[in-house]
Amino acid sequence: MSSPSSTAPAIRVQNLSKHYGDLAVVQDVSFELAAGETLVLLGPSGCGKTTLLKMLNRLIEPSAGTVEVNGQDVRAQQPEQLRRGIGYVIQQVGLLPHYTVAENVGIVPRLLGHTPSDIAQRTEALLTRLHLPPERFANQYPQQLSGGQQQRVGLARALTADPPIILLDEPFGALDPITRASIRHEFQELEELRRKTVVLVTHDVVEAFELADRIALLDSGRVQQLGTPRELLFQPANDFVRRFFAAERLGLQLRTLRLADLLPFLSVGPVAPADAPSLPLSATVQEALEYLTNGDTAHSAAIDLATHNIKHQRITINSNDLGAGKYHIDLPQLMAAFGEALQREEAACKL
Numbered sequence: 001m002s003s004p005s006s007t008a009p010a011i012r013v014q015n016l017s018k019h020y021g022d023l024a025v026v027q028d029v030s031f032e033l034a035a036g037e038t039l040v041l042l043g044p045s046g047c048g049k050t051t052l053l054k055m056l057n058r059l060i061e062p063s064a065g066t067v068e069v070n071g072q073d074v075r076a077q078q079p080e081q082l083r084r085g086i087g088y089v090i091q092q093v094g095l096l097p098h099y100t101v102a103e104n105v106g107i108v109p110r111l112l113g114h115t116p117s118d119i120a121q122r123t124e125a126l127l128t129r130l131h132l133p134p135e136r137f138a139n140q141y142p143q144q145l146s147g148g149q150q151q152r153v154g155l156a157r158a159l160t161a162d163p164p165i166i167l168l169d170e171p172f173g174a175l176d177p178i179t180r181a182s183i184r185h186e187f188q189e190l191e192e193l194r195r196k197t198v199v200l201v202t203h204d205v206v207e208a209f210e211l212a213d214r215i216a217l218l219d220s221g222r223v224q225q226l227g228t229p230r231e232l233l234f235q236p237a238n239d240f241v242r243r244f245f246a247a248e249r250l251g252l253q254l255r256t257l258r259l260a261d262l263l264p265f266l267s268v269g270p271v272a273p274a275d276a277p278s279l280p281l282s283a284t285v286q287e288a289l290e291y292l293t294n295g296d297t298a299h300s301a302a303i304d305l306a307t308h309n310i311k312h313q314r315i316t317i318n319s320n321d322l323g324a325g326k327y328h329i330d331l332p333q334l335m336a337a338f339g340e341a342l343q344r345e346e347a348a349c350k351l
């Protein structure tokens, strides 16, 4: 067993396996996660995502292999103690029905012996941040809330003890697509989460691409590829990885390529109108598209320029490096540069 170390990865998984009788559910999985990183476990139903996640906080004991959290083998810690330092959010939320929203959110800090005034302060701040105004929601009971509101309370509960690590199992799974997208957006904006090490399970590829620093794509309990969304999309390790993203390919490409990737294919445009939206080089092509059109490009299989209403004629790419406002691009320019950038990526693909 290694000793705790400040330089150790937040989570280190080595040769982790889980068998139920002859059934190998998780097979020889290894990865390291740096503090503050978000890893998404992605894969088809039954591939072992939840089992892998639950081995991180000892809800399931592995058949073989080790899990270290901050350099310490989790088997050296009492499961209850371990779980208090690791937030855990599941799809079913699991709010206690006879406790108010505030009481549900305050459960873990209460177990940890925090003072009532600290708990009240933190609960109030978190509910506010998660768009649940405490004056309206703190004294309500779970059954008085919508699914999306319950999900937010579940997230607040996981964050309230401020654990450095959060595990999320299909946290938005029970929600309709629109609520799901909006909560996902709030989730990305949440300062409390940005600092944390997050492992999130989903089978939704768009969700994975929006939230992950890295994705572990699993099939039959094995990691098929572990890398950045960009690596999985443009440098698939095998045919399974390539096929897994085929149906959503365009949407993922739009979310993966950024304006910085398009620069070599853009020419300096005419001056944009003063009200042209200004986007940073780090904006995705998808974001740029949303500024330029009124159409729902997120899920369309092909972009048909004629069917999209133009919202803004041009956007300005905002970067000091480029000379302020040097590039003012319209929709055809954006799409042409996107096409060229894609060709470059695909030419480099080895599969």
Ligand SMILES: Nc1ncnc2c1ncn2[C@@H]1O[C@H](COP(=O)(O)OP(=O)(O)OP(=O)(O)O)[C@@H](O)[C@H]1O
Residues within 6 Å of the ligand: 020, 023, 025, 043, 044, 045, 046, 047, 048, 049, 050, 051, 052, 203
């Ligand atoms: N306690 C158990 N006993 C036997 N088999 C199990 C047990 N728990 C899970 N399994 C099997 O292990 C496999 C992986 O299950 P797991 O829940 O980890 O998959 P998953 O990728 O999270 O699936 P989903 O996306 O459908 O939730 C499945 O085939 C499941 O039937």
